[in-house]
Amino acid sequence: MPYRYVVPTPRKQPLALWLAATLTLVCSVPSWALEAPAKLQVPTLAYDDQQIILVWEKPADHADISDYRVYANGVLLGGSNANNDRVSPAKPYIDRFYEQDVAGFHHRIGIHSYTAQGLRPDTAYRFTVRSVGTDGKESADSQAVVQRTSKVAAVFDVRKYGAKGDGKSLDTLAIQNAIDACTPGCKVLLPRGTYKSGALYLKSNITVEIAEGATLLGSERAEDYPLAGYIQYPYSSTVRPASLINALPRDPRQHQSFENIRIVGKGTIDGNGWKRRADVVDERGQPLPFYLPSDNTRYQQDGILAKAQVEQAVARGMNVKDAYGQMRSSLITLRNVKNVFYGGFTVVNPAFHGIMNLETENVVLANTTHKTYDANNGDGIEFANSKGAMVFNNFFDTGDDCVNFAAGTGAEAVQQKPQEDAWIFNNYFRKGHGMVVAGSHTGAWIQNILAEDNVSDGTDAGLRMKSTNFMGGGARNVIFRDSAIRNTLKQAFIFTLDYNDPNAKLDYQRSTIPGQFRDIRVADVSVENAQGKAIEVKGDSQHNAWHQGLVFERVRFSGPAKAQIDGLKDSLFDHVSFSGHGAANPWQITGSVGLTFKDVQPPPP
Template structure:
């Protein structure tokens, strides 16, 4: 029997129910929706198909999301009820028949058990069986974790042939399916085509040989970057990639990468997983299983890659012996300092793709980044496990100069930023597309650097990000924004709400213009300084923020410029003073931040430095940790409203100019 429906008004009805890009197949349909305008009393959602109740979002997510068990355990451990509750607002309908059409609606469930009225109606037809479905073994691919170069190259050719022939006549993502069966298949770089599905149920493991990732088949990050990077394990790249995807999103289209298997980059050796240093909060026991976590990928560097790396070491060595870029006619030299940052392969690079679905796979051990999405449009990343901790530069997801993305139900345990955004560097970035429109929901983020990170490449602007109903546990930072004044652009129109954070190693919220651009720095300074503005943080809980080592007990300020980062402040928002030659004698302000109903426990005071026209409403703290503050902790800030007063904002006179008028 269904619960009774309360009128509630339109403000209590779920909004914008939809099927995300390519979020369906022969047997299932994925649904996602916006919360009602008034959702304070909402405890769950119920989904209806053809008028019949299917079940609740919370229960359904337990079956379909690898993040859900960790989210549930997080709240089970929150016996004091301190944390903001992340609500699930997506649903996977499965067990359907191919080629059948259904209608779907969703209702909010309130604390008293009543339901809202129906959302908008979504009508969706499941896919039909693919016209062509092939297994890579049918083309000669052989399972085995071999180090035989001939065998790896034979596998690469066989898998690529399966991709090429299957996709040749396909006109949609559902017309061609290439399957990787159970087993480990060692391969070099592979290149997907438009209108296909790659289903990995076994393991695609990257070759350890640099020659299997020829840079002549790689890509340039930007048109103004002279270095052509090696291709990734999985690629969608134009054969003559110039660094701009000049045709933009739509150069490729309609691609699904799914399955129950693993993409293994074979990048680094492993080492013991122990605590210490800034990693004092490093987890050695899995939160859900209770089992000891014994290994991690080595957190290496450019100086140690030879000893620590597998593919990373091979590619670094090969690039060191090849100090020219054969495909660049204007700037052929590759600076030795850039080799490490440009010559390693990621797990996947998708460029210029319109309509892309990536779901349910495990990402492991990249030599460089995890998944990179460059100039893409309509992307869904759903239910994947990103297990790259603590590989150097091992970001989870990288989005650059693209639009319209949904990231949901993912488990992240990454070696660098979890979900990161980029948009070019300096004045040349003005000709690039804005990175715009991303929805991040119902994910569990563990041990990465920034949970949601903007920059450091901000030149064309990063905008319209909504991150809500996520749990972040032992990440280094929560919401992270980083750039330099000369990089230009920045971030704007960001909503970070209804998220819970625990044991954050450095800053729960960090905004800085003092981040070093590497590799290569800023080639040409932007006309105006970078800025982060119009940022809303609402209904967020933070239990513990700030690392525990002696180096983190005081604010870290560059004496020459007055700029710098504090590892200990739960909120650190810093612009740039007029000191320092790159600022042209004019301060660079961050602006229009709104923190509303944010609560902290076990944290030090905040730091605001060259922030203006911002509000802090109902920002509370329990168990304030005494920290040593200096005279720069609020220098230059103006037009700041703090209601009510809180010990978090205990600034040092005479630089307590929070109430000062702005220039």
């Protein structure tokens, strides 16, 4: 059964390509048996005038690799593990997770990114990476990559355009004026302070920096988010309100494309969506916000912006269910944007979703923190009908899916582009409906997804795939590997056609073809204290709607969860083990054909 994954190729600057072709190697290193990293690259727009982020693929044989060392112009910068301790909000939680694994149950992940800091502006650097074995020996150099830092950008400080930053005054016009005045390659800066704002509209070739100590706070008034925001799909009937940050045409029926947008900084984007119940203390003793979990019957008592927007829509004559499901603002919505970098900031309290990327190309999310639990529908990041994504070094504590992929709904989705080519690694998932989620909008297919070297403690599910009998499309060519999971609440892995969203508006033509999940590989994953179901497969064999080509290799479960499989065919379970069931058999298999089991403990009945 073939599997393939296409790593998103970063857009390189012509000068960097020229330098890479003309620089000559002046040194060599001994070639130990250890394999060097592959495909060293700078992700899309992952650099500025002072730093450059590098990522690479680990070797196929990586069992004896304990670290990676990064060299710039032949000089050692340091190791990836120590570097991530400084730059990744996920890394302290990952370390704590393994400190608690005193029995050595869990698969150990590898860290394969590095942020080179303190660099000179407008300067080319040549980087290589070496694998480091458990014996301390290094591999040969990886293939080199050359990247030039950017020039120092012209800064457009929003305070110079009249922004107060006092948390009370409405700063929308001042911030928008700074954005509109910004010249290509510039930086719009929100310095320390709290900037209350309604909808903001970005343009191409711009960086927005929310500085440390700064908060972009969403206005609580519905009228500050224009109703001419966007429609989700070309065949959708509802025009949704604008988000807090937008790269969208002002007329949602028009087409407008953008490119080269960066949203960065150590500050916070706060959607002001819901009332805050309290702070909770996490496993590291750190406070995390806990927003009131609401729905379309409780939004008036629980909501802030969410309440105002639903009430506004109801006053216009929309029913409560549709108003709640369609008329709340997300934090960020970008459409038809080529080359996007999100880096460093913290996301809190969206009225609806977190970061939405619609028909985008080459999007990177790195070193960000998402604290949206338990805001209803408070996803982390979503991609729809997009191509090329990297999601790494992020902390997710969300009120819905953490990383979600969508591809359109129903019969007309076949006219859309698929959602394809994503790489998700070195993230920590704390709360959320799923670590990595495909669906429920599967119409144009979700494909070529690699999720690896991630850690989770407390999500509802690990890999969550959901669709319906009338959605069409599905997900295929997905790999979920080399990860450690603890305390799943519902399913460690789920593939279902039985998904129902009570807030969804069925404003599309139903497909006569059911969704399908096929050619999915789960390998080298440990799941501790799994509750609910370990593996849940729900096809519809009575109507010839099967999932197929699932491969589970070297996956171990502890806890009471069982495998419940129906409507699956032509799939393999190899070296899959369960503990904690006593004499009871954890396998419940019905309506399935062509399943192969190798060294499964305990074996199916």
